[in-house]
Amino acid sequence: MLDAGTGLRALTDRLHGAPYRGAVLLTHLHWDHMQGLPFFVAGDRDDAVVQVCLPAQDGHDGRELLARSMSPPSFPIEPGGLLGGWSFDALDEGSYGIAGWHVRACEVAHKGGRTFGYRIEDPTGSIAYLPDHAPAAGCSTELRDLVAGVDVLVHDAQFRHSEREIADRFGHATINDAIALAVEARVGTLVLTHHAPGRTDDDLDEIADEVRASSPLPVVVARESDTIIVRRPAATPA
Ligand SMILES: [Zn+2]
Numbered sequence: 001m002l003d004a005g006t007g008l009r010a011l012t013d014r015l016h017g018a019p020y021r022g023a024v025l026l027t028h029l030h031w032d033h034m035q036g037l038p039f040f041v042a043g044d045r046d047d048a049v050v051q052v053c054l055p056a057q058d059g060h061d062g063r064e065l066l067a068r069s070m071s072p073p074s075f076p077i078e079p080g081g082l083l084g085g086w087s088f089d090a091l092d093e094g095s096y097g098i099a100g101w102h103v104r105a106c107e108v109a110h111k112g113g114r115t116f117g118y119r120i121e122d123p124t125g126s127i128a129y130l131p132d133h134a135p136a137a138g139c140s141t142e143l144r145d146l147v148a149g150v151d152v153l154v155h156d157a158q159f160r161h162s163e164r165e166i167a168d169r170f171g172h173a174t175i176n177d178a179i180a181l182a183v184e185a186r187v188g189t190l191v192l193t194h195h196a197p198g199r200t201d202d203d204l205d206e207i208a209d210e211v212r213a214s215s216p217l218p219v220v221v222a223r224e225s226d227t228i229i230v231r232r233p234a235a236t237p238a
């Protein structure tokens with residue numbers, strides 16, 4: 001699972017009564033990326049096993065970092081109060097084996113707290129996930145390597161080109177930033193996400209039409225409950 005916003009409630013329904021047993025990779029600890037965690041019914045039960053991974057910072061362990069926003073008086077319980085087997089791992093940049101996948105974590109420019117982008121892959125395909133990222137603030141060599149050649153790049157596209165100033169102020173990307181990074185990295189498909197909260201469905205349809213007409217690579221404007229297949233293209237016979 002990548003991040004844990006309020007949409008996480010829907011995963012409990014999808015599990016049809018089964019407990020969650022797996023990992024949760026948090027890119028960072030802003031509310032919109034973690035507030036679903038304490039309401040995750042499939043994870044908050046005795047037979048659940050949940051490995052939460054988040055960026056290490058300020059010398060605190062993972063449980064302490066999460067408890068900064070998940071503890072009284074902001075919330076009734078601390079992370080340790082969740083039922084089941086929960087672990088909270090504060091990661092540094094690097095490569096890890098997590099829940100059967102090869103996972104690479106890389107720090108990205110954002111605003112307010114250490115933020116990671118993740119690349120997750122196995123022999124069948126690869127995906128990079130950077131929902132909050134300000135490419136205009138500079139991309140490291142490690143970051144360019146993280147996204148290079150992925151089959152699917154899920155990227156921050158909160159703002160339009162005309163909103164450049166506010167994108168920079170909030171530490172987010174514009175749609176053009178996301179497309180430029182995807183083109184440079186030769187990704188298979190770009191998925192635009194983290195839309196500005198005020199966008200209407202009509203706004204997003206308009207954005208989808210614009211990017212389809214102008215982008216040199218396949219672009220998807222993400223919508224709730226989308227299914228996106230991540231698959232490495234078959235090799236072309238020599
Ligand atoms: Zn954020």
Ligand SMILES: [Zn+2]
Pocket residue numbers: 030032033131132194
């Ligand atoms: Zn965010």
